[in-house]
Amino acid sequence: MKSAEEFDAVIVGSGAGGGTMAFGLTRKKMRVLILEAGPRFNPFEDYKLAEETWEQQGFPHKPESEGRQTFAELQEIGPELDDLQSWNAVAGRTNPTKRRSPHKYHHVRGVGGSTLAFTGESHRLHPDAMQMKTRFGVAADWPVDYKTLEPFYSEAERIIGVAGPENPGARWRSEPYPLPAHAPGFPSQKLKAGAEQLGYQWDQNSRAALSKPYHGRPNCNYCANCNRGCPRTDKGSVDVTFLRKSEATGLCTIRTGVTVLRIEAGEDDRVKGVHVIDEEGTSEFIPTRRLVVSCGAVETPRLLFASGIGNESGQVGKNFMETIAWTSSGLHTENLGSYRGLPGDSICWDFNAPDAIGDGVVGGVRFSTGVGEAALNGPTAYARRVVGGWGESHKKRMREVFGHVLSVGSIGESLPNPGSFIDLDPEQKDANGIPLARIHSHLGEGELKRLDFMAKTAREILKASGVTELVEEYGSLSHFSATHVFGTCRMGENPDDSVVDEFGRSHRWKNLQIMDASVFPSSGGGESPSLTIEALALRAAAGGG
Amino acid sequence: MNFSRRHFVKQASCAAAGSSAGLVAIGQTEREDATPLQIGLRAWMNTLLPPDDFSPGAGDLGVHFEIEQHAKSIHNYELLLQRGMKWADDQVKAMGKADFAALDDEDRVKIIEVAEADEAENSVPRQFFFHTLRDGVNFYYGHSESWPGIGFPHPPQPIGFPDYARAPDTAP
Ligand SMILES: Cc1cc2nc3c(=O)[nH]c(=O)nc-3n(C[C@H](O)[C@H](O)[C@H](O)COP(=O)(O)OP(=O)(O)OC[C@H]3O[C@@H](n4cnc5c(N)ncnc54)[C@H](O)[C@@H]3O)c2cc1C
Ligand code: SF4
Numbered sequence: 001m002k003s004a005e006e007f008d009a010v011i012v013g014s015g016a017g018g019g020t021m022a023f024g025l026t027r028k029k030m031r032v033l034i035l036e037a038g039p040r041f042n043p044f045e046d047y048k049l050a051e052e053t054w055e056q057q058g059f060p061h062k063p064e065s066e067g068r069q070t071f072a073e074l075q076e077i078g079p080e081l082d083d084l085q086s087w088n089a090v091a092g093r094t095n096p097t098k099r100r101s102p103h104k105y106h107h108v109r110g111v112g113g114s115t116l117a118f119t120g121e122s123h124r125l126h127p128d129a130m131q132m133k134t135r136f137g138v139a140a141d142w143p144v145d146y147k148t149l150e151p152f153y154s155e156a157e158r159i160i161g162v163a164g165p166e167n168p169g170a171r172w173r174s175e176p177y178p179l180p181a182h183a184p185g186f187p188s189q190k191l192k193a194g195a196e197q198l199g200y201q202w203d204q205n206s207r208a209a210l211s212k213p214y215h216g217r218p219n220c221n222y223c224a225n226c227n228r229g230c231p232r233t234d235k236g237s238v239d240v241t242f243l244r245k246s247e248a249t250g251l252c253t254i255r256t257g258v259t260v261l262r263i264e265a266g267e268d269d270r271v272k273g274v275h276v277i278d279e280e281g282t283s284e285f286i287p288t289r290r291l292v293v294s295c296g297a298v299e300t301p302r303l304l305f306a307s308g309i310g311n312e313s314g315q316v317g318k319n320f321m322e323t324i325a326w327t328s329s330g331l332h333t334e335n336l337g338s339y340r341g342l343p344g345d346s347i348c349w350d351f352n353a354p355d356a357i358g359d360g361v362v363g364g365v366r367f368s369t370g371v372g373e374a375a376l377n378g379p380t381a382y383a384r385r386v387v388g389g390w391g392e393s394h395k396k397r398m399r400e401v402f403g404h405v406l407s408v409g410s411i412g413e414s415l416p417n418p419g420s421f422i423d424l425d426p427e428q429k430d431a432n433g434i435p436l437a438r439i440h441s442h443l444g445e446g447e448l449k450r451l452d453f454m455a456k457t458a459r460e461i462l463k464a465s466g467v468t469e470l471v472e473e474y475g476s477l478s479h480f481s482a483t484h485v486f487g488t489c490r491m492g493e494n495p496d497d498s499v500v501d502e503f504g505r506s507h508r509w510k511n512l513q514i515m516d517a518s519v520f521p522s523s524g525g526g527e528s529p530s531l532t533i534e535a536l537a538l539r540a541a542a543g544g545g
Numbered sequence: 546m547n548f549s550r551r552h553f554v555k556q557a558s559c560a561a562a563g564s565s566a567g568l569v570a571i572g573q574t575e576r577e578d579a580t581p582l583q584i585g586l587r588a589w590m591n592t593l594l595p596p597d598d599f600s601p602g603a604g605d606l607g608v609h610f611e612i613e614q615h616a617k618s619i620h621n622y623e624l625l626l627q628r629g630m631k632w633a634d635d636q637v638k639a640m641g642k643a644d645f646a647a648l649d650d651e652d653r654v655k656i657i658e659v660a661e662a663d664e665a666e667n668s669v670p671r672q673f674f675f676h677t678l679r680d681g682v683n684f685y686y687g688h689s690e691s692w693p694g695i696g697f698p699h700p701p702q703p704i705g706f707p708d709y710a711r712a713p714d715t716a717p
Contacts, residue, residue, distance in 0.1 A: 049702035053687040185709045221705025231702055337713030339697060340706030379686040379697050390593045390678055391654060395694070399599070402695040403713060 007033040010274065010288035012260045012303070015113015016533040017516030018294030019238035019246070023159070024541020026251040034252065035276060035286070037259040038065045038109030041116055041239065047229035055378035059117045059228050064257065064279070065109045069298060070425045071102035072440040074480060084451050086478035089471040090388035095478040103481040105298055105439060111254055112239030114296065115530055119226045119373055120208035120235045121344050122162045123527035124153050124171040128353050129364065129413070132522040136354060136362045138415050140521035143493050143502035150174055152535035159245065160236035161214035164206030169349050179211045182220070185341030187406050188369050190332060194465025195348055205347040205368060208236030222341050224377045242534070261432055263291065263307040270511045271309065277432055290511045297485040297518035301422045302437035304489070312508045315499050317423055319416035319487040320440070321523040324447050326454040326475040327370045329407035330467035337403045343372025344409070352525040354413065361449045363413025364525020367458060370409025374474065386471045405471065408461050410454035411484070411526035417444045422488050441480050451475055484529050486520035503540040515540050583609055585630040588646035592653040593678055594685050599694025603685040611684040612677060622676070629673025633660070
């Protein structure tokens with residue numbers, strides 16, 4: 001093990017932000033030390049999709065591969081919003097109370113971060129979604145525009161091997177996708193036909209899943225289970241893309257099971273280093289010339305708060321944006337074999353621009369195939385959520401409906417509001433005595449309007465596609481359940497209302513950079529964030545100090 | 546030859562797959578070294594998720610052993626299994642028969658319907674019914690022998706579903 005002084009930079013966290021920063025810095029011949037709180041996952045051994053109990057196992061979390069967070073009390077739900085409550089055919093309402101319930105901030109602590117469990121949708125942000133303040137007076141403008149970010153998007157796509165369609169839509173491209181789009185699955189073909197009847201355009205999605213062998217990784221075999229971890233390594237999670245290439249340079253050292261407890265401030269507006277603790281409970285101070293914090297939009301503000309650093313603007317932890325999501329699932333008249341295929345292989349961008357919904361609703365949404373992400377792709381899920389019952393009638397119904405589920409998932413813009421933020425829990429601490437991050441979440445009027453539009457449109461598309469009976473609906477009103485979180489260390493030009501600049505550099509601390517989803521000034525209209533985080537990180541590593 | 550119980554159940558149910566007659570035979574053989582609770586639970590599980598022409602029942606696949614094992618890690622669950630099974634046996638005795646496992650399918654179904662219909666949320670029969678069904682379903686569909694009939698062909702890997710763009714079971 002090299003001594004800490006031998007590294008040019010220390011990166012905290014190895015997810016989309018940290019892993020890509022490591023790639024960018026090692027490419028500049030810098031020696032990088034990554035401190036990762038979670039373990040390393042071995043795709044070939046840990047992801048047990050070849051076992052008959054695959055469905056019972058979910059993503060195979062290990063000790064320490066999930067952090068703990070708490071929730072402040074969430075908002076009440078009035079009966080006027082009944083139509084947006086989550087339910088399924090077996091359990092009825094999944095939240096019978098009169099308040100939103102805190103389900104989960106979904107994430108993974110591990111080498112590759114949350115991308116280990118991600119679906120791998122690989123999206124560029126709609127160019128118009130980056131100027132929300134100027135155009136609509138909400139959120140904040142991005143200090144970098146689409147044109148500036150475009151070459152970095154292209155580069156990230158080449159490193160990952162993104163497979164995407166020829167037509168770029170609103171997101172113009174300087175080069176084609178590195179790989180051709182995946183042929184749409186049978187369920188997607190039905191959705192396309194239904195959506196087109198309604199006048200919507202239903203396209204192939206751009207996916208961080210290989211449509212052909214690429215950079216020593218095999219192509220996808222359409223097993224439908226990206227969220228349980230991809231055992232083929234064709235899914236473009238950060239461990240098998242950016243980090244694999246970083247480690248191959250010999251310049252990147254990853255220490256797993258090492259949690260950063262506190263950043264220590266030094267003189268001259270520089271940070272000195274970090275206090276860490278490893279799995280054995282050994283504490284250590286690691287000095288550094290350059291510190292990159294990439295713990296994700298919930299844990300990054302927690303670390304800054306715990307360190308008493310970086311919040312000169314008062315914006316750390318504020319502007320928390322979450323996943324505004326809705327999924328409707330129903331039974332198609334035909335057996336679609338919808339347990340097969342690539343999750344999220346097709347998408348509708350028609351309502352993704354910030355002003356596309358109309359009726360004064362600001363912020364866009366998108367619709368996509370949702371069976372895989374809803375995890376309605378195995379017998380157990382059908383038995384528990386679709387069929388229910390017991391005895392002969394249960395088994396008969398299983399035979400009748402298995403493979404028939406068709407789902408439309410939708411994700412929409414989440415706008416910052418004063419009720420959504422991260423702070424430190426005043427009572428609950430982790431095993432190291434550090435207060436846990438506490439999530440405050442409030443759905444504003446705009447979010448509720450968007451959710452309403454998402455639910456109605458999802459149902460409409462399903463009906464037009466041949467679904468005769470809805471069996472499950474799940475949305476953000478009943479449950480806080482976020483996979484995409486953003487905004488808690490927003491970037492901007494003005495140190496008074498932002499935490500970092502366009503390269504993620506702290507406005508105050510000269511050698512401190514933040515590079516993860518927390519720097520987003522706005523969330524986009526349902527685009528998945530990893531590719532944008534990676535493009536920002538490539539640019540930050542290339543040019544940012 | 547000395548098979549482990551799970552191994553034995555798997556072997557036997559593979560050999561008998563698709564034949565209800567064969568499945569009955571598995572039950573008879575297996576009962577010899579089972580505890581009374583296991584015998585009762587096996588019958589209970591085979592009624593909740595019964596054998597048919599396509600797949601064995603949950604009891605045939607040893608789901609009752611899995612539930613018994615799982616119950617060890619959950620406070621009061623073992624007690625619930627004992628009390629629940631005793632409740633079922635008591636209902637049967639009131640009908641003048643020996644125990645739940647000795648009933649024919651139709652009478653077993655009737656007893657389970659009583660447990661399901663119990664309106665007291667925390668009553669032993671209702672909780673017993675609810676937990677054994679929930680966990681039974683979970684374990685049952687974790688056995689590939691339960692998949693024939695519903696059309697789920699194999700675990701997602703290692704071969705995936707390269708036919709994903711066509712209607713299921715249609716040749717290229
Ligand atoms: C189920 C699921 C599906 C998703 N699907 C998609 C998708 O299809 N497309 C997409 O683009 N995005 C998707 N996402 C979101 C995407 O994974 C995240 O937006 C992205 O990984 C965020 O990157 P990040 O760098 O901000 O944080 P993360 O990737 O979460 O990485 C943070 C890392 O920091 C480490 N860390 C935290 N605190 C400390 C500490 N104190 N010391 C040391 N290390 C620490 C963590 O262990 C973790 O590894 C999905 C996420 C989930 C969970
Ligand atoms: S669907 Fe493809 S990318 Fe997803 S886990 Fe399966 S093989 Fe990997």
